Amino acid sequence: MRKLLAVIGLAVPMLVVPAHAGASNRGTGIEVVSSPRPTLVTGGSALVRVDGTGVTVRVGRRDVTKAFVRQSDGSMLGLVDGLPLGGSVITATPRRGPAATVRVVNHPVTGPVFSGRQQVPFFCETTAFGLAPAAPPNCGAPPVVSFQYRTTRGTFAALPDPAIVPPDATVTTVDGRTVPYVVRIERGTIDRAVYEIAALHDGRAPSPTRAHNAWNRRLVYTFGGGCNVGYHQGATTGGVLNDVFLSQGYAVATSSLNVLDNNCNYVISAEVAMMVREHFIESYGPPAHTIGWGGSGGAIQQYDIADNYPGILDGIVPQISFPDAVTTGGTVGDCRLLNRYFTANPGYTDDQKEAVSGYGAWGSCVNWDLAFASRGNATEACPPAIPPQYLYHPTTNPGGIKCTTAEQLVTQLGRDPATGFARGYNDNVGVQYGLSALRAGQITAEQFVDINEKVGGYDVAGNVVAARTVADPLALTRSYRTGLVLAGTGGLATTPVLDLRAYTDALNDIHTRFWSFAVRQRMVDAFGPSGARGQAMLVTSPGSDRSRYALAAMDAWLTAIAADRRHGSDRARMLRNRPADLSDGCWTPAGERIAADLAWRGTGPCDTLYPSFADTRIAAGAPLRNDVLKCQLKPLTPHGFTAEQVSRLRAVFPDGVCDWSRPGVGYRGLAGVWQSY
Structure with missing residues (x-):
């Protein structure tokens, strides 16, 4: 495995093999309950549970038995502190019979544990x-x-x-x-x-x-x-x-x-x-359990942590969700390009702009540009907590902090020694903007050609340029292998998800509904039809708060899982304990609860009330799972264009256009959970 990871250029990630927190022998058992695994203890202490009677507990030769208190379930619980950095062995020895041991590895409370080299400089608040x-x-x-x-x-x-x-x-x-x-x-x-x-x-x-x-x-x-x-x-x-x-x-x-x-x-x-x-x-x-909670970027963290570092969160309630920051970045960058194009080329109706963008409201794409496209630029959206003298400038401080999302992911992506920038994962080579709109007759052939001729791309610093954006090959592979692109094949196999969304597609908002279906599609592709059973999806009207319902439903789901002692895998236990009344569905603006199957662009009562649309890549032909960072290409075969237009299209797409039926360039499966850098 280490050779494989070296070949694809990862920053030396080591896969932590899942292990039981402790061991037991003939009625005596010991486990670390404060950390997901005993090799991830931090701050010099660990809460330890011991089963058995007449047990003496030691760390090395140090007797720590007095730290333990008998609990109502008969076990003993104790906070073992004074752990040195590195490895220690905690031993529970009964009066009769063999001892039980667990080896812990203690890390500093200042970190890091598995995230890799920490950022320097780093400013306090x-x-x-x-x-x-x-x-x-x-x-x-x-x-x-x-x-x-x-x-x-x-x-x-x-x-x-x-x-x-x-x-x-x-x-x-x-x-x-x-x-x-x-x-x-x-x-x-x-x-x-x-x-x-x-x-x-x-x-x-x-x-x-x-x-x-x-x-x-x-x-x-x-x-x-x-x-x-x-x-x-x-x-x-x-x-x-x-x-x-x-x-x-x-x-x-x-x-x-x-x-x-x-x-x-x-x-x-x-x-x-x-x-x-x-x-x-x-x-x-x-x-009893830990429930993740939060919306937008808070939802991204829940999905990505649950899939890549299972055991931190037992169940998650992502709201107005996106799957991850990396695949969302494609449409964010597209929206800046399209917004600039339409501003410079008036004459398109809002309906045409919406059709090209894929969104239900063109304002959603405009707001992606205004709110977040700057996060791809090295100088536009630097946090005010960073003193200006530390920031990147192409001539006066080329080694300064580059305020891009990719820079925050440099440990996973790597840095391009030729440019000094984090390796980039964004790409729009071969993307036929407005393809769905063209096929539907919503834009003309000439408009389609003109858009794709002039839309442009980004240079390494995130500035708009005439040429299309080209991703770094290593960044593509690393994005998939490290889970920067949500795979849905890791811990989401056993983690209950309640995806709660206040509907804002008609409000020019960026939190559009199709992203919930993109996540579901990845889970279905990973696990078959049962993938949808691990994610309950609920939609409500704007401004409606269904937090109490969602919290109670997730608590009931996790409580039932914990009480289930029947045979079967963890995934089977998760699926069979989903509350019977926790169906997909929605609330009407009047507050009526409708239980109904939900589908992207569906025709059921909820999907009619709260229709789902798409984004720039899906409008260009991408699949619903929307995880293709750089498309593989196929020959351009234009129909319905003049000879002059065909010539211009061939100049735009000299190597072909996106073949969305194939996985993205550099696609690899998730390298495993609990990766360490």
């Missing part, structure tokens, strides 16, 4: 969260605990002393217990990110070995949207003060590097989420 100023590049600051309460006005307010609850505080019910609606919030730094953890306060400091009387033993992990280059800590998180979660007893966790606008790299996001979740478990105890 701890003070945005009320933490002490921090020193780069690790940006560490001591944790701070504060309290808030829910007022009778339905807002959160600061609470200086949690022992004194104001008269306007509300109460809530958790697992049948009425408790004060007082929230404990902890903020600190892990893996160079600022983390936040919130949970109802039960009057005592949290402990991983005691029952918490105001926590329902479930964790929601939130992710934030956007997409931008990193090199800074970030001043926002996915958010933790959420009444839907907290009022029901859920704990909530997140971090600044789980916001894609602060860090557009799902590998870093996965690592931070794993480490923050580990810290939460070592503070509060193991949750």
Whole structure:
């Protein structure tokens, strides 16, 4: 495997073979419960569960038995701290019988664990969260605990002393217990990110070995949207003060590097989420399950983490979703090119522009240009947290930070030594813009030729040029192998998905509905018809909030999976425990729930109410799964054009046009889950 990875040029990723967290012998067992696997312990501590009676627990020769507390299920739970960096062996020895052991590998709390070389320079923003100023590049600051309460006005307010609850505080019910609606919030730094953890306060400091009387033993992990280059800590998180979660007893966790606008790299996001979740478990105890939550870029992180680093999130609720940042980037770049073309060449109707773009509203494509096309340019959308003197300039600072999405993925893509830029995965060679519109008679042959003659592409710095964009061959292969392009063949095989979308296709919004079907198609291609069963898809009207429904449905699904002791694979267990009433469907603007099968461009009641459209690549003939970064080519065989137009088309497409029936250039299957760089 290492030879294969070297051949395709990956940044030395090693595939971590899935392993059981612990071992057991004749009734004595030991497992690490705070980390997805024992080789990924961080911060010098691990929450460990031991089964058996009369057991002595040691780390090496050090006796740590006193750290363990008997639990209601008969096991012992203990926080083992003081672990040195590197490997250690934890041993559980009963009075009689053989010992059980588990080898742990401890990594620094500042990271990295599996994400590879960290970005330098890296700028701190701890003070945005009320933490002490921090020193780069690790940006560490001591944790701070504060309290808030829910007022009778339905807002959160600061609470200086949690022992004194104001008269306007509300109460809530958790697992049948009425408790004060007082929230404990902890903020600190892990893996160079600022983390936040919130949970109802039960009057005592949290402990991983005691029952918490105001926590329902479930964790929601939130992710934030956007997409931008990193090199800074970030001043926002996915958010933790959420009444839907907290009022029901859920704990909530997140971090600044789980916001894609602060860090557009799902590998870093996965690592931070794993480490923050580990810290939460070592503070509060193991949750029954962890649910991912977030929209747009927050949905990208959920899909990509679930597929590539399974075990961090048990179930996910992506909202207004996209599959990944890389394949979405193709249409983003196209929209800038088309917007510039139509601006320079007036005379097209909005209907024609929509037909060429594939979107239900031309404004969606315009807004892709205005909001995110700049993220492909080295100088246009640099985060303000990065001092200007560190930024790229083609003449005065060619080695500076290049503010492109690809730069954030350089560990996976590699850097082109000839240009100094991250290897590029975008490509539009052979793409026949407006092909579907031409075939439908919505644009003329001359308009089709003119668009494709003049649409252009991008240079290495993301500037619009006359020539088409050409991807780096290594970037293509690495994008597929590392999961930068969502494969759907990894952890999504066993991870329940509830894809929730507020319908905005008619509102000039970028969060268009077909992307949910693109993800589903990848899952169906991976697993056959049952691929659709792993993803429940729900659509609602703009502005309608169905968070409570989605949270309850995912909780029921995960609870049923955990209770299932029947034989079968993890995938079979996931599929057969999908709640019977969790069908695909939608809510009408009046709030009526309709259970109905959903299909891209379908004719059912929900698909008629909330029609799905396409994007620039699908309008050019690409398949619904929309994962072709660079198309393979076939000969141009024009029909219905004049001889002069044919000559011009051959000049535009000298090597042929896209053959969408074949996989993309450089396509390889996912190299495996838990890749390390």
